[in-house]
Amino acid sequence: MQASGGRTYRDVQRVQGPILVVERVADVAYGERVEVLCADGTRRRGSVLDISDRRAVVQVFEGGTGLSLRGTQVRFLGEPLRFTVSRELLGRVLNGAGEPLDGCPKPFGGVTRGIYGSAINPVMRDYPMDVIETGVSVIDGMNTLVRGQKLPIFSGNGLPHNDLAAQIARQARIRGTDESFAVVFAAMGIKNDDAAFFREELERTGALENATMFINLASDPAEERLVTPRYALTLAEHLAFDHGYHVLVILTDMTNYCESLREMTSARGEVPSRKGYPGYLYSDLAEIYERCGRVRGAKGSITQIPILTMPNDDITHPIPDLTGYITEGQIVLDRELHQKGVYPPINPLPSLSRIMKDAIGGTRTREDHPNTANQLYSSYSAVGGIRSLAAIVGADELTAADRAHLEFGDAFEREFIAQPRDLRRTVEETLDLAWRTLGLLPRESLHRVSEKQIEERYARREKAEENR
Amino acid sequence: MSLQEDIAVVTRVNGPVVTASGMGRACLGDQVEVGNEKLTGEIITLEHDVATIQVYEDTIGLKPGEPVVSRGEPLSAVLGPGLLKGIYDGIQRPLEKLREQSGVFLGRGLNVPAIDPDSTWDYEPALKPGARVAGNTILGRVQETALVKHAIMVPPGIEGELVWAAEAGNRRAGDPVARVATPAGEREVTMIQRWPIRRPRPVSRRLPPRVPMLTGQRVIDFFFPVARGGAAAIPGGFGTGKTVTQHQLAKWSDVDIIVYIGCGERGNEMTQVLEEFPALKDPRSGRPLMERTLLIANTSNMPVTAREASIYTGITMAEYYRDMGLHVAVMADSTSRWAEALREISGRLEQMPAEEGYPAYLASRVGEVYERAGRVEVVEPAGGAVREGSLTMVGAVSPPGGDFSEPVVTHTKRFVRAFWGLDRDLASARHFPSIHWNTSYSEYDVSAWYAERAELPWSELRRRATDLLKEDDRLQNIVKLIGPDALPDRQRVVLETARMIKEAFLQQGAFSAVDSYCPIEKQLGMMDVILSFHDGAQKALASGRPVFEIMSAPVVERIFRMKEEVGADQAADRLAQLKKQVSDSLAD
Ligand SMILES: Nc1ncnc2c1ncn2[C@@H]1O[C@H](COP(=O)(O)OP(=O)(O)OP(=O)(O)O)[C@@H](O)[C@H]1O
Numbered sequence A: 001m002q003a004s005g006g007r008t009y010r011d012v013q014r015v016q017g018p019i020l021v022v023e024r025v026a027d028v029a030y031g032e033r034v035e036v037l038c039a040d041g042t043r044r045r046g047s048v049l050d051i052s053d054r055r056a057v058v059q060v061f062e063g064g065t066g067l068s069l070r071g072t073q074v075r076f077l078g079e080p081l082r083f084t085v086s087r088e089l090l091g092r093v094l095n096g097a098g099e100p101l102d103g104c105p106k107p108f109g110g111v112t113r114g115i116y117g118s119a120i121n122p123v124m125r126d127y128p129m130d131v132i133e134t135g136v137s138v139i140d141g142m143n144t145l146v147r148g149q150k151l152p153i154f155s156g157n158g159l160p161h162n163d164l165a166a167q168i169a170r171q172a173r174i175r176g177t178d179e180s181f182a183v184v185f186a187a188m189g190i191k192n193d194d195a196a197f198f199r200e201e202l203e204r205t206g207a208l209e210n211a212t213m214f215i216n217l218a219s220d221p222a223e224e225r226l227v228t229p230r231y232a233l234t235l236a237e238h239l240a241f242d243h244g245y246h247v248l249v250i251l252t253d254m255t256n257y258c259e260s261l262r263e264m265t266s267a268r269g270e271v272p273s274r275k276g277y278p279g280y281l282y283s284d285l286a287e288i289y290e291r292c293g294r295v296r297g298a299k300g301s302i303t304q305i306p307i308l309t310m311p312n313d314d315i316t317h318p319i320p321d322l323t324g325y326i327t328e329g330q331i332v333l334d335r336e337l338h339q340k341g342v343y344p345p346i347n348p349l350p351s352l353s354r355i356m357k358d359a360i361g362g363t364r365t366r367e368d369h370p371n372t373a374n375q376l377y378s379s380y381s382a383v384g385g386i387r388s389l390a391a392i393v394g395a396d397e398l399t400a401a402d403r404a405h406l407e408f409g410d411a412f413e414r415e416f417i418a419q420p421r422d423l424r425r426t427v428e429e430t431l432d433l434a435w436r437t438l439g440l441l442p443r444e445s446l447h448r449v450s451e452k453q454i455e456e457r458y459a460r461r462e463k464a465e466e467n468r
Numbered sequence B: 001m002s003l004q005e006d007i008a009v010v011t012r013v014n015g016p017v018v019t020a021s022g023m024g025r026a027c028l029g030d031q032v033e034v035g036n037e038k039l040t041g042e043i044i045t046l047e048h049d050v051a052t053i054q055v056y057e058d059t060i061g062l063k064p065g066e067p068v069v070s071r072g073e074p075l076s077a078v079l080g081p082g083l084l085k086g087i088y089d090g091i092q093r094p095l096e097k098l099r100e101q102s103g104v105f106l107g108r109g110l111n112v113p114a115i116d117p118d119s120t121w122d123y124e125p126a127l128k129p130g131a132r133v134a135g136n137t138i139l140g141r142v143q144e145t146a147l148v149k150h151a152i153m154v155p156p157g158i159e160g161e162l163v164w165a166a167e168a169g170n171r172r173a174g175d176p177v178a179r180v181a182t183p184a185g186e187r188e189v190t191m192i193q194r195w196p197i198r199r200p201r202p203v204s205r206r207l208p209p210r211v212p213m214l215t216g217q218r219v220i221d222f223f224f225p226v227a228r229g230g231a232a233a234i235p236g237g238f239g240t241g242k243t244v245t246q247h248q249l250a251k252w253s254d255v256d257i258i259v260y261i262g263c264g265e266r267g268n269e270m271t272q273v274l275e276e277f278p279a280l281k282d283p284r285s286g287r288p289l290m291e292r293t294l295l296i297a298n299t300s301n302m303p304v305t306a307r308e309a310s311i312y313t314g315i316t317m318a319e320y321y322r323d324m325g326l327h328v329a330v331m332a333d334s335t336s337r338w339a340e341a342l343r344e345i346s347g348r349l350e351q352m353p354a355e356e357g358y359p360a361y362l363a364s365r366v367g368e369v370y371e372r373a374g375r376v377e378v379v380e381p382a383g384g385a386v387r388e389g390s391l392t393m394v395g396a397v398s399p400p401g402g403d404f405s406e407p408v409v410t411h412t413k414r415f416v417r418a419f420w421g422l423d424r425d426l427a428s429a430r431h432f433p434s435i436h437w438n439t440s441y442s443e444y445d446v447s448a449w450y451a452e453r454a455e456l457p458w459s460e461l462r463r464r465a466t467d468l469l470k471e472d473d474r475l476q477n478i479v480k481l482i483g484p485d486a487l488p489d490r491q492r493v494v495l496e497t498a499r500m501i502k503e504a505f506l507q508q509g510a511f512s513a514v515d516s517y518c519p520i521e522k523q524l525g526m527m528d529v530i531l532s533f534h535d536g537a538q539k540a541l542a543s544g545r546p547v548f549e550i551m552s553a554p555v556v557e558r559i560f561r562m563k564e565e566v567g568a569d570q571a572a573d574r575l576a577q578l579k580k581q582v583s584d585s586l587a588d
């Protein structure tokens, strides 16, 4: 599609929410970029959602409020939404549609790409294998993050997901190297102070010069959120696959993104599916989350950490649910642990890293890593039931093994899950700590680890002293 | 083949759904080329001369007024030697070839046939001129991979006398290997045929599914078997183990051909198969598993319309191998994404939705897909020779919120007879496979096969194990309230045996070198050991041994570790020894 300078039409027939219908248009393409000139001289941006031989349906990023049918002009720009990307964008702060917010001019040069990207040919992918050491025990030990993985954080309002994401961005290293990541940060509809928090974090640690921030705040146009992650990922793909950067993409908050999508589709009168979200929410999210990974012949990689807040902490809500169906696992924050004062309040049981199995163990991390992680899962999953039983019959009525599990559960939460915000534990330290907590359990109850591993690493510990 | 005289143009573009006028001569279901970039599409409704077209590629940039050309035939799969080891998108474009044209990212408007007509094969004829032939008559054979001898068959619909047959030798796939005199004139047959993906290939006779498809997975083979030619569903919330289970089945099932359809799922999961399968050996033949495998990858970010087609493309290829007299298993991961594709397209057509926005025809489409499974007999007209083939269909279902009462699960249940329900709590505790014994079932009766083939009495062992799990389930409700100590000793032994069944038998690590594949003799031997523990323990109790002593007997540890300690070789003997050890130690 060639840029033809733009054709302007004035026959606006309908404005509803962010949707605008223009009649008697010609030569307009599906997905074409649009500029809306308002009666007061201001401009808005948009793109074509539906085009027939007479009529174009346009979504306007800044919404339709304030647009009149008369004075509005719509200019079709003869090209799809595109973004000129270059490594000069590192160190920059942009708005949700890739325009500079930091007062500096747009960089010269670069390559121009459609923001919707194209699917990676599955035969061109390389399976992610390199462990990222985040220094956070529950992640490294039980839900290992791998370079090229998409691993979201499922959180709730008021839980410390920002701290955790910032800690990961700050501490993440490829195991055994000093290599850090270029960070692409995309904010969608978040609060000003949350955005400021990330910016300060990146500045404080000197990571900002190796980072690009795309900022769409809660007060910014809601429809713009629908393109923000796409601008961010267009840059990430360029950095990773053209320049060999290892890129960590943080997308926050995907819940706001999905709500904007719902608003737009309901304004179009589309048939809704669960909770009013469009039936294609899965495919739409997949177009974002699948822009991730490693490809053959390129040195770089894209690792994604999307953050979303679960409405009412409900993991079956369509947003976390569909996300979990697409991503390669999830890190789930838990309100109860948070209230107990445990940071990071990651509940390992619903959390998962699907890629870790091929990336850990042996010489990659440590020989006992897979089994030890499994043992922690198995033992900790028994704790909940025993706690409920203890609440009914009293701890004294429990079997010795059950009492040991209670001790283990407490120690596991306080010693293993919890850790100071600035502490970086190595994988070895994490695994040693795991065995220390497993020491509170009788050895006969450890079936997930081999007898040899028990011989080498297990030491019975009678009581978790510090918790009495 | 295109109908040049039609001057059809695009009149509307709404995502993947395009409307075109001037389509009076096209037929419903025809394949079309849309726009200047010649995007592939299919006509899904026709009214006067206006066609609605689903386009299998991204439509960004497409404009009203661009041309539309019908290819004059329905969307079809290309069938012939060279399909195996391949990976295709939902409309059977070979992804390896696309990569040569468009690199890392998938381009648009690329048209590459699934089989290169210039590829050559060593052809051995099977019939001489003069023979009577009909659809599926085997004309000759080529060695497609070291594992698979590929039968070149007469395409269904052609019937008559063989008037010319190619001699043995190296031949191009696109060249004729036979000529058949039919009432409508002479027809040439090459090694390549085409078949419309939405139409089942004809079957002469269906046979009842009675032979188990052995998968090497204990919870499936022992408790909830699927028969060759049967259909099974694996429903489960995200991360509960659908894909790993299907990968396991694709690796270890005792069938000749695997068709694995990645339908709207992750790119990396397909990469994993591509990297892993060539390195893994088939436990029966010792050859790389890839030699019997064919992959379709239409990942979640690839066009949703091609996702809808991917299931049919895969099944059509599977039916073709079935007709050769092979046993084929189709894994579809996930049928929910296919159903959602139906929903999305129907929404864009502004059709009246039924439940949860799905179109009213969802149930019938689900039925049509599973009904293409079957154990069939193919009869040759020539000598009347008969061969048996089967197509086993295993579909993953991804219900929203893991709730099995949603439309795709409930409709699927009507058409499958093995149901492997995955459980979120088991998955959280890393009890894998997290197929729950209470929600799963199998209605395939394979007991006659076991009675004939297996040394140990499968039906009896299975009945006893099932009863113990049921009793355990009832007791667990009491334990939750009063703790295990309050139960009588006899029942505590039941709890312990049930724990053994769950942990030592049902749990099976897909990534374990020893336990990933468990042959049937080992499965039966293991259960025999566990039940002999139960019998021995009850006897020991009756003779006054205290329960704690029984449970802490050293042999208990051996039972919990037997799946890893006893390899596949001589498993039956070694487990028989362990059984003796168990009885002896409890009888002391
Ligand atoms: N048999 C098994 N042995 C060991 N681990 C397993 C097994 N089955 C599942 N898992 C674990 O569970 C994880 C999730 O499994 P899987 O990817 O198959 O889930 P899924 O049901 O396909 O999820 P989704 O619907 O999101 O695709 C795997 O990455 C693996 O860690």
Ligand SMILES: [Mg+2]
Pocket (backbone or CB within 6 Å): B242, B243, B244, B265, B333
């Ligand atoms: Mg899966």
